[in-house]
Amino acid sequence: MKMKRNYKTIKSTVFGLTAATLIAGFTSCGKKDANSPGVEFMPDMYVSPSMEVYGTREIDGDTMYSTEFLPVKGTIARGYLPYVYPNTPQGYEQAGLYLKNPIALTPQVEKDGEVLYGKFCVHCHGATGAGDGKVGQKLPGAPPAYNGTLKDLPEGKIFHSITYGKGLMGNHASILTQEERWKLVHYVQKLQGPKEAATDSTKAAPTATVAAK
Amino acid sequence: MHNHMSHFSLKSLFGAVFLFFAFSFGLKAQDGAKLFKANCAVCHTVTDQKLTGPGLAGVFDRIQKGSFATKEAWAHAWILNSDKVTASGDAYAKKIKGENGNAAMTVFEGQLSDKDVDAIIAFIKAPPVEKVADGPKGPTGGGESTEAKGGIDPLYLLLGAIVLIAIIIGALRSVRQSLQNTYNRKEGKPETGDVTFGQEVKQWISGHRRLVGVFVIIIGFVGMKGCWNACFDIGVYYDWETKKGYKPEQPIKFSHKIHAGDNEIACQYCHNTVEKSRHAGIPSVNVCMNCHKGISKTANEGSEAQIAKIYDAAGFNVKTAQYDAPQNPLKWIKVHNLPDHVYFNHSQHVVVGKQDCAACHGDVKKMTVAEQQAPLTMKWCVECHRKTEVAMEGNPYYDRLHKALKEKYKGQYDVKFTVDKIGGLECAKCHY
Numbered sequence: 055m056k057m058k059r060n061y062k063t064i065k066s067t068v069f070g071l072t073a074a075t076l077i078a079g080f081t082s083c084g085k086k087d088a089n090s091p092g093v094e095f096m097p098d099m100y101v102s103p104s105m106e107v108y109g110t111r112e113i114d115g116d117t118m119y120s121t122e123f124l125p126v127k128g129t130i131a132r133g134y135l136p137y138v139y140p141n142t143p144q145g146y147e148q149a150g151l152y153l154k155n156p157i158a159l160t161p162q163v164e165k166d167g168e169v170l171y172g173k174f175c176v177h178c179h180g181a182t183g184a185g186d187g188k189v190g191q192k193l194p195g196a197p198p199a200y201n202g203t204l205k206d207l208p209e210g211k212i213f214h215s216i217t218y219g220k221g222l223m224g225n226h227a228s229i230l231t232q233e234e235r236w237k238l239v240h241y242v243q244k245l246q247g248p249k250e251a252a253t254d255s256t257k258a259a260p261t262a263t264v265a266a267k
Numbered sequence: 268m269h270n271h272m273s274h275f276s277l278k279s280l281f282g283a284v285f286l287f288f289a290f291s292f293g294l295k296a297q298d299g300a301k302l303f304k305a306n307c308a309v310c311h312t313v314t315d316q317k318l319t320g321p322g323l324a325g326v327f328d329r330i331q332k333g334s335f336a337t338k339e340a341w342a343h344a345w346i347l348n349s350d351k352v353t354a355s356g357d358a359y360a361k362k363i364k365g366e367n368g369n370a371a372m373t374v375f376e377g378q379l380s381d382k383d384v385d386a387i388i389a390f391i392k393a394p395p396v397e398k399v400a401d402g403p404k405g406p407t408g409g410g411e412s413t414e415a416k417g418g419i420d421p422l423y424l425l426l427g428a429i430v431l432i433a434i435i436i437g438a439l440r441s442v443r444q445s446l447q448n449t450y451n452r453k454e455g456k457p458e459t460g461d462v463t464f465g466q467e468v469k470q471w472i473s474g475h476r477r478l479v480g481v482f483v484i485i486i487g488f489v490g491m492k493g494c495w496n497a498c499f500d501i502g503v504y505y506d507w508e509t510k511k512g513y514k515p516e517q518p519i520k521f522s523h524k525i526h527a528g529d530n531e532i533a534c535q536y537c538h539n540t541v542e543k544s545r546h547a548g549i550p551s552v553n554v555c556m557n558c559h560k561g562i563s564k565t566a567n568e569g570s571e572a573q574i575a576k577i578y579d580a581a582g583f584n585v586k587t588a589q590y591d592a593p594q595n596p597l598k599w600i601k602v603h604n605l606p607d608h609v610y611f612n613h614s615q616h617v618v619v620g621k622q623d624c625a626a627c628h629g630d631v632k633k634m635t636v637a638e639q640q641a642p643l644t645m646k647w648c649v650e651c652h653r654k655t656e657v658a659m660e661g662n663p664y665y666d667r668l669h670k671a672l673k674e675k676y677k678g679q680y681d682v683k684f685t686v687d688k689i690g691g692l693e694c695a696k697c698h699y
Contacts, residue, residue, distance in 0.1 A: 088511070088513070088514035088515070088638075089514070089515050089516055090513075093500060093501050093502070094501065094502050095501040095502060100502065100606040100607060100608075101607060104607065106607070107546050108546070108549060108599075108601045119596055119598050122596045142369075143369060143370055143371045146371075172533065173533040173535045173536055174533070174535075174536055174539075176531075176533075177530060177531055177532045177533070177536070178558070187531075188529070188530045188531045188532075189530050189532065189558055189562075192530075192562055192565070193309075193558070193561045193562060194308050194309070194312055194318060194561050194562075195304060195305075195307065195308025195309035195310070195311075195561075196304070196305070196308075196309070197309065198309065203306075203373075203378070219557075221309045221310050221318075221319045222309055222310070222318060222319060222560055222561040223557065224553060224554075224556050224557030224558075224560060225553065225557075226557070228551065228553060228554075229536075229539040229554060230539075
């Protein structure tokens with residue numbers, strides 16, 4: 055009698071286990087939801103108490119999103135250099151007069167400038183700086199050509215424009231370091247073309263440019 | 268003869284004058300638009316929309332001619348050199364400058380001829396009526412994936428079938444039992460009474476022990492395999508069968524296809540910390556605004572509403588073209604996640620390792636919704652480290668190390684300097 059009973063419990067345990075594995079097995083067959091980040095096991099190992107750059111954070115009961123955090127007042131980013139000319143028409147003129155490129159032009163600098171131009175400028179200003187980039191064509195007005203309207207733009211003004219933006223162009227100080235901006239200035243100057251020819255062509259320009267358009 | 272000659276030249280002169288007039292008239296109509304697009308449209312529109320400078324719709328109703336002969340004369344002088352007009356003490360000029368933050372308008376003296384300026388003025392006074400944008404309806408801003416839902420999940424079909432069979436079995440059983448009872452009654456045998464379903468099943472099983480045993484073993488193994496597979500899904504946002512990964516719906520229906528594909532914007536323009544930092548970076552809205560300050564809608568359906576979300580986030584007021592509204596940070600959802608116990612560095616892989624973005628992220632230029640393409644498991648990392656050769660060309664910082672490596676493995680075996688040879692499989696490289 056006792057024997058039989060034991061046999062019965064073993065049998066029911068086996069059945070129970072089979073059923074459990076079956077359910078677990080079948081539930082894993084379901085397709086994944088594209089919006090779901092999936093199953094996490096022991097989330098403590100995934101999400102450590104250290105601060106992550108992107109994501110949410112509980113602060114005093116409020117859920118804060120990472121983009122809501124601003125740098126602590128009075129702090130500066132590593133490698134940050136101040137820029138003294140203000141974002142005003144006067145600052146623009148002053149930068150044009152007094153601001154000079156601290157980086158000497160070498161073949162390597164020009165190469166770096168070209169690479170940077172290909173990443174940060176070309177989609178609006180175009181490969182030759184004529185303002186015919188893919189995005190530039192979609193803007194209400196194409197950016198002025200480097201070897202046209204902007205032929206005589208001094209290096210200080212170029213740097214100032216990249217830093218603060220000009221017209222429809224936004225500021226690029228947050229995505230380019232000063233060093234990178236100066237390298238770009240060298241490359242933009244290359245696209246402006248030789249300076250001597252500039253003075254000649256501006257005199258003949260008015261009719262010529264109109265005719266070209 | 269003489270007479271005849273003069274008559275001829277008079278005729279040709281007439282023709283020339285006529286041609287000149289026709290030409291210059293044509294020039295005015297066509298080139299006004301072209302000149303405006305080339306010289307003015309960077310800052311002005313002919314609608315109400317303000318860009319850097321004010322929108323010019325109905326501007327000649329606003330201009331006060333002051334000391335100039337006509338409004339057109341004022342505009343002419345203003346276009347050529349706005350500073351001169353302001354310096355002359357013109358009241359309206361001063362007002363305009365003040366309204367636009369004293370920004371200097373480009374001086375066009377020497378760039379545009381008087382005729383060009385007149386053409387521009389003619390164009391501003393009578394701009395062509397804007398056609399209703401019914402251009403090519405390109406792909407929408409993304410979001411609605413065209414993937415069909417693929418019918419009903421087979422799991423539910425199976426469950427449905429089981430329920431159906433159970434019902435049929437139950438019905439047949441009760442029919443059979445009542446028939447059996449009727450038969451028994453007729454034969455004068457005692458009724459079988461209430462044989463429960465459980466009892467009956469038990470009876471059947473004891474009669475077919477071997478079959479049931481085999482069946483249970485098969486089911487058991489299938490279930491265990493299912494469990495085993497399920498273990499590989501823990502912490503992995505990836506469907507191994509379809510090779511598709513995590514693809515969350517983002518706050519803006521941003522399409523990489525339009526931006527990186529069609530418009531050929533480099534990945535690094537928006538993800539600009541990829542070469543400098545551990546993170547590739549989700550762009551801040553000021554990067555969006557670098558282009559979208561000027562582009563508030565495109566030919567794509569629903570684009571205006573999506574771009575308006577950027578303006579909302581940046582606190583950009585389209586009417587005044589100023590950032591004077593409250594800011595609402597965008598809550599982008601990170602697609603590629605690694606657990607915190609793994610260290611991964613983008614700059615290390617992109618700058619030193621010279622890896623292309625597509626090596627891990629797939630062909631993002633074709634994605635309307637950003638999607639994880641690689642499983643991002645440790646096996647995947649290790650496999651790549653085993654087969655990827657170290658980028659020794661143009662990596663002068665590591666010249667000494669690379670030389671030492673070549674020395675160390677000299678003649679030992681046919682060496683390809685893959686990442687695992689320089690410690691790419693060491694635990695502490697990523698886990699610490």
